[in-house]
Every structure is written in structure tokens, then in C-alpha cells.
Amino acid sequence: MIARLLPLLAFLALVGLLLFGIHWNEHHEMTEVPSPLIDKPAPEFTLPLLYEPAKTLARKDLLGKPYLLNVFGSWCPTCQDEHPILTARVKPLGIKLVGLDWRDQPDDAKRWLAQFGNPYDAVITDQDGRAGIDFGVYMAPESFLVDAQGMIRYKRIGMFTPENIRDELLPKIAELGKTPK
């Protein structure tokens, strides 16, 4: 009897596997590549400020306080979608918001920020994309939560939404307070 049921059970197991796959894809982004930099020190960078290109902002300048590095570009339509959410939902969290203008022309970025508003506490430019590569950026927008010690604690690939701010970003920010100084 059991032997007779075996093919059916095998089939059901297969169906279960397929359903699991569908369920998994519902909750995961297939093109998402998890970053190996989580819980590792943020890479070194020294990049010119968008509004004062003669000045630079470096990794060490940002140590001491946590910050959220948001990778964007004026060419990036999703960044435009994310922009009002950054302004309305992320900025009020009180965390320092650093914009990394990635593979972009500074003039385009300035126009873009003038048009949509500038939620960033500082904007740095990475015109040739080298700093982006050091951060393992492969699309925009991407965001990195860096703690006061300069360690990357969380990476968001793609845009922030109210849901993932609530479910991912907020808990990660809350954890920052608990890490010993």
C-alpha cells in the first residue's frame, strides 16, 4: 500500500517544492545579490562635495555618528520614486543622510535636487563610479546604514518603501543604539 502511494507522495513533494519556490520569490528579489560587506568596515572613500567640489568628505569625517549612505543618480527613475519616501519617511528618523551621486554629472544632480528637493545632509559625487564599486553598488538606488564606528550594518538594494523602512531599516537603526560605544 505504502509502496503504491510512493509516486503520489513524490509528486506531492515536488508540488510542495514548487509552491515553496513561488512563495520564496514573492518575498525575495531574484536579482538581489547579498552584500559581503555587512558587518564589515565601510570602504575608504574621499569624495568631492556636490555643492562645494573643492572640498571633500571622507569616511573618517563621518565617524562618530551613524549615517545612511543613499546611492542615487539623476538618471535613475527609481531614485525619483524613492525620493519622496526619503524625504517624508527617512529624513524624520533623524539619522544623518548622506547622498552618493553615483555615475552622474554634477550639474544634472544639482538640477535634479533643485527640482525634487534635497533631503540629504551632505551629497558627495562619484562620477567615475569607483567608490560605488568599493561599496559593491550595482544598481541605484542602494542604501548603506553605517554605524558610528564606520561598520556597515545594513544594506538596502532598491528603493525604500514604507514597509521595508518599518520592517528592516527601523530595527537596524534601533540596534545601533545598543551596540557598545
Next chain:
Amino acid sequence: MKVSVMECAHTSLSPDGFTVGGEGWGEGAASRSVCNVAPERGAAPSPNPLPQRKSRWGRGLSRAAVFIGVFALCTLAHAIDPLAFKDRAQEIRFQNLTRQLRCLVCQNQDLGDSDADLAKDLRRQVFEQMQAGKSDDEIKQYLVARYNDFVLYDPPLKAGTALLWFAPGAFVLIGGITLALVLRKRTRAHAAVTDIDSGEDW
């Protein structure tokens, strides 16, 4: 980067299913079209979603957004990078190496093949490191440190990839054992039948 044409160059399929393009096509044509396949995912959410499904729509929206972001990087700017190789041997080494690396944007293309802007940047990075005398392994390590084992078409065997390496063998083994058991049973059943009803060979 000015354009955001939402398609990867080279990846379009001709009507007969073969990929149109130059030399160096490694694998099946269909698998390469990742950047053209999913625009329907970008469909806007219905104007009037049911309230209880809100988070679901939110997810759909964020997913659509990720796709759009990916498309935006897959530009049509077809370029053979003007890289100044020292000699032919270095050029061949460069081509071999970039063929073993995966483009993060058009994820079924290798780095040598992809016209995504990021791929161009990464090729430049590989080239510069090569000029600086780094070995192939060092260059791979450089990319893995930033983009994970995912950049390697031939992932190393370690705890995280064990399933990837051993699952196919395990499935073959399970299938083989099942087949062997079934066949043995049938042979026995057949032998029992032929004992009674001898004479005819089927």
C-alpha cells in the same frame, strides 16, 4: 551616463531563438535575455487596491522599482572599450578572465559580454589591476570582496555553496537508487511469472 534605454544590448532573440551577436556566446540564448523579459513586472499597481492588500502592492511596487533600476543600468551604449593592452597575451588573458565573471546588472551575461555601464567600469577595474601586476585570483578576490561569490561563474566550494555543488549529485543518487530498487522488484516479479508461465519470451 545620459541614457537609460531599458534593454541590454546583444540580448535580443531573433525569431528562430538564436541570439544575434558576435563571437563568444557561452550558453543558451534564452537565458541571456534577462534584462528584456520582465517589463510586465513594471506594471503600475491598480489605482484602487483593496486596503488589506496594501503591503502586497507595496511589495509589488518595490519589486517593479528594482527592475526599473536594473533596466536603467542596461544601456544600449555598445562599446568595445579602448583598452591599451601590453600585448596579445594580456588581451587574451583579459578576455578569458572577464568571461569567468558575471555582470551584476544583466545577471546572465558575463562581464566581457555585457554592455551595462557597470560592466564597463568593472572591466576597467579588471584591466587596471592587471596592469598593476595582479594575478587572476587576486582580481577575482577583489570582486568577490565587493560583490560576493555571485560574480564568479564557477563558485568555490564552501559551506554556503555546498548545496549548489552536491544537490545535483544527491538527486542523481536518489534517482539511481530508486531506479535500481524498482528494477530489481520488477525483475523478481517477472522471474516469478516466468516460473509459472514458461515458454514464451517477451
